[in-house]
Amino acid sequence: MNSPAGRRKTKALWVGNVQVGGDAPIVVQSMTCTDTRNVPATIAQIEALENAGCEIVRVAVPDADAAAVLGEIKKGIRIPLIADIHFNASYALMAIDQDVDGIRINPGNLGREKIADIVRSAREHNTVIRIGINAGSLEKNLQEKYGGPTAGAMAESALNHLALLEDMGFDRIKLSLKSSHVPTMIDAYRMVAEKTDYPLHLGVTEAGTLVNSAIKSSIGIGLLLHEGIGDTIRVSVTGNPVSEIGLAYGILRALDIRRIGPDIISCPTCGRCEIDLFSLVERVEQALVGMKEDLKIALMGCVVNGPGEAAEADVGIAGGRGTGLLFKKGRVVRKIKEEEFVEVLLQEIAEMTRHK
Structure with missing residues (x-):
């Protein structure tokens, strides 16, 4: 599925x-x-991320000891591995020599001669380079020129570094322009998208804990995706990175771009709710972590309006006082006890996914 804007x-x-x-x-x-x-x-942790749906993973390389074990990590995982490099070009060369699939560098932190060494090695090993521009580490001359880490400053930095690598005959490049300020991030990506056709990796950096990250990322990443901008995404969350994956796919699903995994819809609850809907939703979400099949699941707190309000769901439960209705595609299938809600629903989901 494509973005609404194309x-x-x-x-x-x-x-x-x-x-x-x-x-x-x-x-x-x-x-x-x-x-x-x-x-x-x-x-x-990489295995847990992969099980949740992560398709490419990045690891920090803060020192030579971290750089030295990249090959061992690479051999122990199934998804592509990216090495995140800051300041020290020798770590990038060590990473490339161990056949990582890509490196992320900010060329502004490295001298031209060192970048040339990295490019030569990356070309020999068929390694992808992501030029990672970050508002927090923008070149001082550009900050002075633009009066701060503005979108224009970030875009100019990205295009300058892109031209540098191209002049060295290298084009296996991705770009990212991350900021914790959502409007700046959006504008920077728009500017670069108009001037180059290299793949763009989208993200709002330092987005915060789960709720703040969900808000900032949904607006920043979601708006750009809706405009047709973006080829890879990362939703940054403070804490366990596994939580990032569900948010990322949630954004893609909401925009009808990719439909992977369950879409759990639930009512906000009101005075008619007579079941512990909060616990029900949490238990079902936990049980379905890592599920890849596209299935819309409704968990409703009202037996009167629930099935009708969730008529487009593939399967769901509408609960009443101690009992509930199991329904499929808006049609009531049978009545079940509240203590059976999760078990019966998961059984139905398992049966449905077997036939998908």
């Missing part, structure tokens, strides 16, 4: 076994919060 056509490139750009679906990414030097913990 997807911006970008160059296609492969990050490991995942295509980014071109006609490929919007790719969902995340980043580990483990100590990269702790290989078992990092691999375990």
